[in-house]
Amino acid sequence: MNPEVAILWAGAIATLGVYTILYRENPISRLFEHIFVGLSAGYLLFTTWTQNLEGKWWGPMVHQRQWYWAFAPVVGLLFYFIYSRRLVWLARLVMGLFFGVAAGTTFRQFFPLYSPQIYKSFKPLLPQAGLVWADVILHHWIFIVILLTVMSYFFFSIPHEGRFGRGLGRSSLLGRWFLMIAFGAMFGNTVMARISLFIGRVQFLLKDWIGHYLSWFAQRAGG
């Protein structure tokens, strides 16, 4: 069978169906929400098998005859004991293992994630090697002032009283302002990416779907 036209129509109807939520949550959007959640659940089930268990568990256990993989489902199924009053502690046992792994992962990721950010903050405060004063002040000084004041905003255990405390209070207020500038910049920086998602969908509707039948649209919206 050739599913192309069915794919086109299904895609267009699904897209328009989701867009009805812009008016408000309504029976049509609700239907597509349920279909979407259902498809994701089915997709999760089948990819859990095809992309995970089949290759990582069933294959080694059955085809390579590594018998110790028999322990994996036993450990995994311990999670299901949360529904038993008496055996719930076994579920906690395996959860504990995963908690430990989550903690260990944080430990081992700490430097790979953050040490580049630390040493890239080592900005010289005086002009050198090709930098002039304007560069240093516009870039490095501002960078370091923002870094330190924003960090000072996140000190929780020092009261903003006394000489040091008041200084910290002022610095953290400044830090909060810099935070707001940064948030504004992040907001503005995201707008284009989001609009292009919508342009992509409109192009699908006008060019691929309507344009499939009316070539005027295909030429116009092609881009």
Place this chain on the structure above:
Amino acid sequence: MQQIPRHYIYLLLAGVVVWQLLAPMPLPISPSTATRGLYEAIRAVPEGKLIIISTDWDASTQAETWPQTEAVIHACFQARKRFVIMNMQPPMGVKLANDIALEVGKQYRARYGVDWANWGYKYGYGNVLMAMAKDIAKTIGDDFYGRPVTRLPLMQGVRSIRDIGLVVEVTGLAGVTEYWIGLIQGPYQVPFAAAYTAVMAPGYYPYLDSGQMKGMLVGAKGAAEMEALVRSPGKATTIMNVQSWAHLLIIALIVVGNLGYLLARGRREERRQ
């Protein structure tokens, strides 16, 4: 003005996007210095030297890298500079770029092998570049169509990296630029320019500032600016025109909201007095 119902905002946005796609009203484009730098670098290539366009991209970033490559090829043909396409990763890039060059070449009656060529996909990053610097024909061997590059007319007199006048890297992959700058631009002082996806471009501004990079295209915006310079509006111009209108709409909404707020506050203060 302070409380425009959200449905109107949604309709306005959808309306602007559909309108600008179907019946565009082009807003002016004024190319940034980074884009202009790349354009000038292409025009400044001395007679007899080749331009290398390294197209290290594939379908995943083609919304930006396709129009970028297209605009760069336009610029080369218009300036009557001969160029070669090559790539190091992923292999698909060289095929897509070949299609673009064939298509664009028709407008300029360009002939393969004389005005441009395709060196094909050469795996090996640093090793390829280091070997190429010494002996191009030997390193490249066969072209995209499997013929020895030595037979191509445009390769006559092209021996080493000294015969290359400019390298243009078009990519969505971080890390390729470092090879070009470290192994070719730095040691042999071959001019270098690049086109990046908008996401990765900010990381490469330092090279532009230091002059190691002659110019840079930033995402679809850079491509649109280049299309304006070569007077051949295409995909990127369409998209960026819609983007410009949508951004102006959002800015107008913010301004209107604030005007409404200021007026309302003024009225409240009057009443208080």
Place this chain on the structure above:
Amino acid sequence: MGALEHANWFMTALFCTMSGVIVASVLLAQRGRAMFIRRIPGLAAIEEAVGRATEMGRPMLFSTGLWGIDIVTLQALAILSYIVRLAARQATRLIVATASSSLLPVAEESVREAYTSAGRPEAHRPEDVRFVSEEQFSYALGTIGIMARERTATNFLFGAFFAEALMLTENGRVLGALQVAGCPDPTQIPFFIATCDYVVIGDEYYAASAYLTREPTLTGSLVGQDLAKALLIGLILAGIGLATSYAGPAAPHNFLLNWLAQGR
């Protein structure tokens, strides 16, 4: 500079010092040393938010974000269990929406535990701790569906959020819910600020459980965190000093930078 595959002595020493400071101040606090915590508005609002749902007689929603069992989501569950206790006392219904099937049992377990410790184990309804979807946008649509159909009066969003954040909170706002959100990653905070009533920013997220419960272990940890941050600031200042003093054509030789950049 290759990938950091293993630590060098400097990283190990730095890590042990920071961890040591944190653990030491936890132990000090457990011995009964009083610790101060400044006011954090977003967290102070949680009680008000629960109260609002109680007054309106409508349920609340708690979204744990996208990740599975991870430190970020474990912190979200710590906040959740505080909210459950408040909800249990005021007999207000709370619906939890998770996006990970491995997190589901953990969330279920901590909610049940919180109801039990609040003395109302019978109030816990297992079907109110839900798995929605592991796919980002069907999770978003499904959770918006819960907000709309259950007419939640208050939405809490704590955990790891990405593009779906704005989708959830914008719809929640339109549906008239009071919203409190927090996420350690800064990229979604601007959208929370635009659409939520109270926002917990960055590090405040990890200060939450200490602030809410005033448990000595947690307040002690918070003080330790501040000390570790001071240590980090010291390190950065030292690095800046070195970078500044090694000016000139002689290539910058900053030993701190090398220690941080080159692992083993």
Place this chain on the structure above:
Amino acid sequence: MREALQSLFLLRQAPNPTALAICLGLALAASVLLLYALHRLLGPRGRRWLIALVTFVGGLFFGLEWFYPARGHPSKNFLTDWIEPVSNMLTVVGAFTVGLGIYSLSQVHGRNVRLRRPGWHNSLAFFIAMVAMFVFGLWEHYLHLREPLPKLVPWPKGIYEILFSGLFAPLQAATFSLLAFYIASAAYRAFRIRTAEAGLMMAAAFVVMLGQVPVGAWLTSAIPAASGWSFFRLEKLGEWVLAWLNTPAQRAITFGVAIGALAMSLRVWLSLERGTFFSEQS
């Protein structure tokens, strides 16, 4: 007998299918026995202790592998070779929880259908979509089709394509693209100069937004590119705001979050987080 036992534990691979079946049976029996014994022998304190131990070992393994000095090339220590198999094992173990997620969904939607609650047909659509995706996904997988595909594909593959490319992918893309509308209306509402903070946020957003589109560059194109004032050209100013005002603030947040996560990890690892994660009754 002794040899057989030895080979069972030394051999990570059973020699033939029969031996495999026996090994699997024994492994299952042994693990059930072990769990039963643990359940009978351990009191509440012992259980709590065991959970804390398992947590500690899990964290220690992944942490120590990174911090323990490594020698040789490629640099490894005594734990390095175990990281990959153990991570694999944990992924497999975690994958078995998928049933809990599906159970939770089926419980909610099954009740809607059974009790014919309002909107029950939506829940029915949920079940149909889930089952169809699962069945045709697996079916398509076991057809083992090779690229390039012919224009006419086997019908199960066709159905799968309609489900995936016709519904799943467009639903994803359409939902994602709703954000264009939400970001516009959020910008309209949030950026009011009520306070200095909101004003700063608005100004930064303005500059960055205009800097990203060609029309922004056009607005300030009167400023000569070579002059000292070129800093104020919108495309440059926007880039400066992102690189030099936004980056340090984000980085400062990241540092705080890093320390916060470290503290949380330490509390979880050492089971210090009392009263949060079911440590009260075991």
